[in-house]
Amino acid sequence: xxxxxxxxxxxxxxxxxxxxxxxxxxxxxxASRPADGIRVAVCTDTxxxxxxxxxVYEAFNREIAKERLTNVEIKATGCHGFCEKGALxxxxxxxxxxxxxxxxxxxxxxxxxxxxxxxxERLLFLDPETGARIELEGEVxxxxxxxxxxxxxxxxIDPTDIRDYVALDGYQALRRALERxxxxxxxxxxxRSGLRGRGGGGFPTGIKWxxxxxxxxxxxxxxxxxxxxxxxxxMDRSICEGNPHSVLEGMIIGAYAVGAHEGFIxxxxxxxxxxxxLTTALAQARQCALLGDNILGSGFSFDISISRGGGAFVCGExxxxxxxxxxxxGEPRAKYIHTVEKGLWEQPTVLxxxxxxxxxxxxxxxxxxxxxxxxxxDVRTNPWGGxxxxxxxxxxxxxxNTGLVxxxxxxxxxxIIFDIGGGVGKGKKFKAVQTGGPSGGVLPESLLxxxxxxxxxxxxGSMMGSGGMIIxxxxxCMVDVAxxxxxxxxxxxxxxxxxxxxxxxxxxxxxxRITEGEGRKGDIRLLEEISEGIAATSLCALxxxxxxxxxxxxxxxxxxxxxxxxxxRCPAGVCKALLHYAVIPENCTGCHACFKACPVSCITGRxxxxxxxxxxxCITCGACYDxxxxxxxxx
Amino acid sequence: MNRVDTIHALETALAxxxxxxxxxxxxxxxxxxxxxxxxxxxxxxxxxxxxxxQDLQAVYHYLPEPELRxxxxxxxxxxxxxxxxxxxxxxxxxxxxxRHEISLCMGTACHVRGAMRVKDAIERELxxxxxxxxxxxxxxxxxVRCLGCCGQAPVMTVDEELVSRLDxxxxxxxxxxxx
Numbered sequence: 001x002x003x004x005x006x007x008x009x010x011x012x013x014x015x016x017x018x019x020x021x022x023x024x025x026x027x028x029x030x031a032s033r034p035a036d037g038i039r040v041a042v043c044t045d046t047x048x049x050x051x052x053x054x055x056v057y058e059a060f061n062r063e064i065a066k067e068r069l070t071n072v073e074i075k076a077t078g079c080h081g082f083c084e085k086g087a088l089x090x091x092x093x094x095x096x097x098x099x100x101x102x103x104x105x106x107x108x109x110x111x112x113x114x115x116x117x118x119x120x121e122r123l124l125f126l127d128p129e130t131g132a133r134i135e136l137e138g139e140v141x142x143x144x145x146x147x148x149x150x151x152x153x154x155x156x157i158d159p160t161d162i163r164d165y166v167a168l169d170g171y172q173a174l175r176r177a178l179e180r181x182x183x184x185x186x187x188x189x190x191x192r193s194g195l196r197g198r199g200g201g202g203f204p205t206g207i208k209w210x211x212x213x214x215x216x217x218x219x220x221x222x223x224x225x226x227x228x229x230x231x232x233x234x235m236d237r238s239i240c241e242g243n244p245h246s247v248l249e250g251m252i253i254g255a256y257a258v259g260a261h262e263g264f265i266x267x268x269x270x271x272x273x274x275x276x277x278l279t280t281a282l283a284q285a286r287q288c289a290l291l292g293d294n295i296l297g298s299g300f301s302f303d304i305s306i307s308r309g310g311g312a313f314v315c316g317e318x319x320x321x322x323x324x325x326x327x328x329x330g331e332p333r334a335k336y337i338h339t340v341e342k343g344l345w346e347q348p349t350v351l352x353x354x355x356x357x358x359x360x361x362x363x364x365x366x367x368x369x370x371x372x373x374x375x376x377x378d379v380r381t382n383p384w385g386g387x388x389x390x391x392x393x394x395x396x397x398x399x400x401n402t403g404l405v406x407x408x409x410x411x412x413x414x415x416i417i418f419d420i421g422g423g424v425g426k427g428k429k430f431k432a433v434q435t436g437g438p439s440g441g442v443l444p445e446s447l448l449x450x451x452x453x454x455x456x457x458x459x460x461g462s463m464m465g466s467g468g469m470i471i472x473x474x475x476x477c478m479v480d481v482a483x484x485x486x487x488x489x490x491x492x493x494x495x496x497x498x499x500x501x502x503x504x505x506x507x508x509x510x511x512x513r514i515t516e517g518e519g520r521k522g523d524i525r526l527l528e529e530i531s532e533g534i535a536a537t538s539l540c541a542l543x544x545x546x547x548x549x550x551x552x553x554x555x556x557x558x559x560x561x562x563x564x565x566x567x568x569r570c571p572a573g574v575c576k577a578l579l580h581y582a583v584i585p586e587n588c589t590g591c592h593a594c595f596k597a598c599p600v601s602c603i604t605g606r607x608x609x610x611x612x613x614x615x616x617x618c619i620t621c622g623a624c625y626d627x628x629x630x631x632x633x634x635x
Numbered sequence: 636m637n638r639v640d641t642i643h644a645l646e647t648a649l650a651x652x653x654x655x656x657x658x659x660x661x662x663x664x665x666x667x668x669x670x671x672x673x674x675x676x677x678x679x680x681x682x683x684x685x686x687x688x689q690d691l692q693a694v695y696h697y698l699p700e701p702e703l704r705x706x707x708x709x710x711x712x713x714x715x716x717x718x719x720x721x722x723x724x725x726x727x728x729x730x731x732x733x734r735h736e737i738s739l740c741m742g743t744a745c746h747v748r749g750a751m752r753v754k755d756a757i758e759r760e761l762x763x764x765x766x767x768x769x770x771x772x773x774x775x776x777x778x779v780r781c782l783g784c785c786g787q788a789p790v791m792t793v794d795e796e797l798v799s800r801l802d803x804x805x806x807x808x809x810x811x812x813x814x
Contacts, residue, residue, distance in 0.1 A: 047786045047787055049797060050784060050790065051787070228783065229781075233781075233783075233785075234783035269724075308689055310724025311724055311726035311780075327720075329723035394785055396743075396785035397743070402744075402786040402787075402788075468785075472747055494723075621759075626804055
């Protein structure tokens with residue numbers, strides 16, 4: 001639609017009018033790169049931008065201009081994944097990884113690494129286990145256990161330059177599909193690959209496509225769902241920002257397979273950079289005749305437009321998303337008739353998630369044998385029989401290595417959280433992991449050996465969802481977490497059906513009461529009863545899964561509910577109404593830090609004297625607790 | 636009626652409507668240029684209504700009533716429907732915003748890393764509640780659901796700028812440089 005004030009980066013590009021011209025284009029790109037060329041990839045994804053990575057990128061450009069280095073190319077790329085250590089810089093071809101790079105470090109990197117091939121030791125990743133510096137990206141423990149099919153190309157691609165994508169076999173899967181395969185064959189391949197929807201539903205993609213192809217309709221549509229509403233998940237944003245063409249290629253192949261000529265990408269309003277990257281990618285793909293009329297001279301025509309969401313969680317639901325695309329409030333409808341048969345403007349419509357679309361070219365290029373070896377189960381005869389391929393998770397919360405991780409399906413939660421994520425850190429104890437966003441659930445330590453795939457997590461009461469994985473430690477209150485999700489869902493409920501609208505409000509009322517110390521005997525039973533009602537009678541899947549956070553926290557952390565209700569105590573020290581702060585006289589050094597931190601001046605005491613908190617004035621904000629370096633504030 | 640006549644008729648209707656309600660002074664043709672351009676860009680199609688409102692808000696930081704009335708008349712979409720859309724989607728505002736817009740992320744990762752306390756601290760600092768605007772129009776403060784920067788939690792944006800790894804003890808200081 002529009003990204004006013006944001007530039008679309010244009011390049012001089014030729015229309016590719018035949019399959020062969022795509023190959024020629026790829027060869028030209030590779031030939032234009034110097035043999036001894038060095039490519040510096042600076043992560044300028046939204047996350048690293050918060051760590052000044054744009055200034056790092058600019059500093060590199062200034063330095064190489066000053067030093068007149070002609071064999072060095074500086075690339076502003078999408079997410080490399082290791083967000084904890086941003087800003088990240090990877091230097092190809094050796095793949096040296098520099099972490100936490102500041103703009104001021106750049107002259108040294110240029111002088112040493114780019115000019116002389118030496119390392120800047122202090123910027124290399126420091127392995128906390130061994131205390132050794134690690135030189136290469138591929139050797140950092142965070143990356144060694146991963147399998148980065150979808151994210152791996154991010155350090156090699158400038159998302160605003162289609163040539164980087166084409167140079168890495170980009171659009172070759174499309175070319176092969178258009179040149180050699182009939183739509184039915186492509187659908188069969190996707191079905192047999194066992195690819196299931198990465199947005200949370202886990203529905204076999206091939207079956208969706210086949211139904212849409214067979215459905216009757218004057219027009220057909222394909223849609224990319226980039227309305228990544230689950231709080232704590234950002235893999236779709238990172239794919240759109242880092243490798244937008246992989247999504248477009250998947251969509252064009254899908255459109256060809258189901259016979260669609262129009263497509264839409266529905267992007268979240270909160271993701272301005274993703275909109276910009278996709279808009280640029282669309283413009284460049286059109287310039288190259290990879291989109292529009294007569295794609296690669298094949299006679300097939302297809303185009304895509306971008307729609308920005310309006311900040312409504314429910315619009316991630318298929319029928320609500322389509323209502324929004326039609327310019328209406330995004331309210332879901334009952335799905336007696338599926339959207340693959342009657343979707344957008346009552347026409348057959350295929351809706352897939354960003355990550356699902358990005359998998360499509362990989363499957364067609366890599367082949368079935370290769371793809372079905374990755375993951376769990378057996379999908380040869382039944383696409384529901386397993387979970388194939390990789391899944392990207394955003395590993396966040398109370399974990400040492402935050403960021404995006406891509407692992408083969410079937411890896412256990414423990415491996416992801418402890419081997420890749422490095423555990424909880426700060427000497428705290430792991431308590432739970434939340435998966436699947438507000439529709440998912442909370443899993444305790446005893447379930448850490450669960451393999452992560454669509455079916456195992458659902459059995460445990462959670463779900464894989466779009467891939468948010470939020471780690472919680474002993475300082476996280478599970479009742480508060482349930483309250484948080486229900487508060488979120490109550491706000492986001494579209495209000496169309498009663499069980500979701502009123503049921504969530506009732507749940508929230510009870511949870512608020514419990515966290516405020518007003519919990520009553522029988523509350524837990526009441527929460528369970530209301531939850532069952534909501535799950536059984538809501539109109540759409542969002543309502544149906546909304547009670548999961550409550551049900552799983554009760555199932556696995558009942559004792560914490562009891563502590564709140566019976567003892568009026570919050571064991572994790574989160575629920576403000578249940579907290580009391582007081583100075584421990586033996587520990588107080590009279591340093592005055594708490595006095596300065598207190599926003600309501602309820603602390604009295606002169607320097608070097610023991611301080612006191614006036615409980616009547618205290619708002620239990622916790623500022624003194626966090627400001628005290630001597631553990632002299634009791635909670 | 637040809638196109639020019641149609642527009643003329645609509646504008647007359649708009650003037651009459653304004654006269655009748657007497658709410659706000661009618662904007663002149665020149666003042667409505669922005670909204671006209673936006674409508675033209677989207678081909679005046681009612682199905683593009685959300686995009687039209689987004690573009691309008693990008694200019695004014697909220698949806699001004701005169702412009703909404705103009706759009707309603709031009710697209711022949713009832714004002715109630717525009718209101719339904721503007722209130723259903725969280726991105727739209729119907730009241731003017733402060734010079735700087737703070738959006739504090741309340742995603743799950745930010746929540747478990749203490750976003751609630753940051754929220755309380757900002758409310759105390761600015762003496763407004765979430766959703767409010769300071770009297771001097773310096774700040775508007777709101778919470779959003781996940782900015783997708785969970786690796787740097789807790790985070791907020793001030794206007795376009797991302798501020799990360801927030802702390803309830805220091806967030807007040809971080810706001811000082813926005814005048």
